[in-house]
Amino acid sequence: MAVLKNSTKDEKIIISRDIQSDEYHFFNTTKDKDRGNIIDFIQNRRDISLVEVRKICKDWTKSHEVKDDDYIKPCSKEQFESIKKVKLKELEKKTIEQKPSQRRMRP
Numbered sequence: 001m002a003v004l005k006n007s008t009k010d011e012k013i014i015i016s017r018d019i020q021s022d023e024y025h026f027f028n029t030t031k032d033k034d035r036g037n038i039i040d041f042i043q044n045r046r047d048i049s050l051v052e053v054r055k056i057c058k059d060w061t062k063s064h065e066v067k068d069d070d071y072i073k074p075c076s077k078e079q080f081e082s083i084k085k086v087k088l089k090e091l092e093k094k095t096i097e098q099k100p101s102q103r104r105m106r107p
Contacts, residue, residue, distance in 0.1 A: 001075050001083070013041075014087065016080045025080065029087040 004013040012029040026041055028034035034044050042053045 001079075012087075014083060016075045016083075018080070019076055027084050027087070030091055032088060032091070 002015045004015065005011070006013075010030065013026050014029060015024060015026045017024050023037060025037055026035060036044075038057065039050065039053050042048070042056060043050075046052075048056075
């Protein structure tokens with residue numbers, strides 16, 4: 001499992017590899033709908049077609065030699081879902097705490 005942090009957007013992306021399917025998945029701890037596989041990851045950040053996403057992935061794999069150290073250690077779907085549930089609860093709590101301070105008083 002790996003965590004990507006974007007300090008300018010205050011985001012954390014959790015990445016894991018499913019043991020059974022050997023597929024990588026991600027979810028954003030601050031945006032519930034921002035989750036999925038590498039194709040979703042690229043499409044959520046750029047407004048491009050699937051054909052363009054495939055070209056980006058193909059170009060990237062040609063230019064990067066993948067080493068054994070580059071692989072993320074796999075976790076089970078249950079572990080992934082457990083971490084996701086905790087992070088979403090943290091997000092929900094943070095959102096509830098922020099709402100009163102963001103309300104504007106009407107005259």
